Amino acid sequence: MDPIKELESTYRVAGRDFPNAGRISTAIMDTLKRLGVNSDVVRRVAIASYEAEMNIVMYALRGTMLLRINPESVTIEAEDEGPGIHDIDLAMQEGFSTATPEFQEMGFGAGMGLPNIQKNADVFEITSEVARGTRLVIRVNQVA
């Protein structure tokens, strides 16, 4: 029998569900640790995943996060139904944010999430449609 080449899991994220925000990303982190993934890769995926999860919780109605693990890389695809992003170049600038004071009181919404996702990813793609939603692809390589 062939060894398993790829693992895939899908998680649902509920908008505004602050008590559970981050639960999916810590579960993803635990899965990667259990599989013996390199600790630097685990940390980069977990941080990028958490930033993406918080963005869905803060801004979108709902979303999904798909985790794909193969021997070469770990990929997160985060897709939401929400307001979308008017100007992606602007959203990618550190310090730009449309967060409300409510999010800032929780220690988020400083306009650093998307740039930090990009910093931790080897491959980062963002597409968005206003009034529809946003989709992120985040990939961290397991082999240099």
Added chain:
Amino acid sequence: MMPTLARQKTLTLAQVRDLLGAEVLCGEDLSVQIGEVGAADLMSDVLSLSKPGMLLLTGLPSTQMIRTVAVAGLCGVVLVRGKRPDGSVLALSRERKIPLLGTPLTMFEAAGLLYLAISGR
């Protein structure tokens, strides 16, 4: 977020507790060695600037703070200014096995004392 401290000495969590007159709110093993400390209330800063194994000083006793510490791989938390976490925060720090200390000192005082102890000045 404060710049991280130069790695000159390490302290155990037990030494941090004694130095800051802190109460242990969660955590049994206080033998972990700490060489770097960061102070922040902005979790975005912790997610972008922290290093694995760092100790976090913060005044934000929330579940998001504990999850931030978990994903960033930090070694523990000192809550400053006498902030008390609620039951959900304590339960999550136990579940994630993240040591949680509480000190009446301000962020400035706690960071200053740890800086002196670790930099050896």
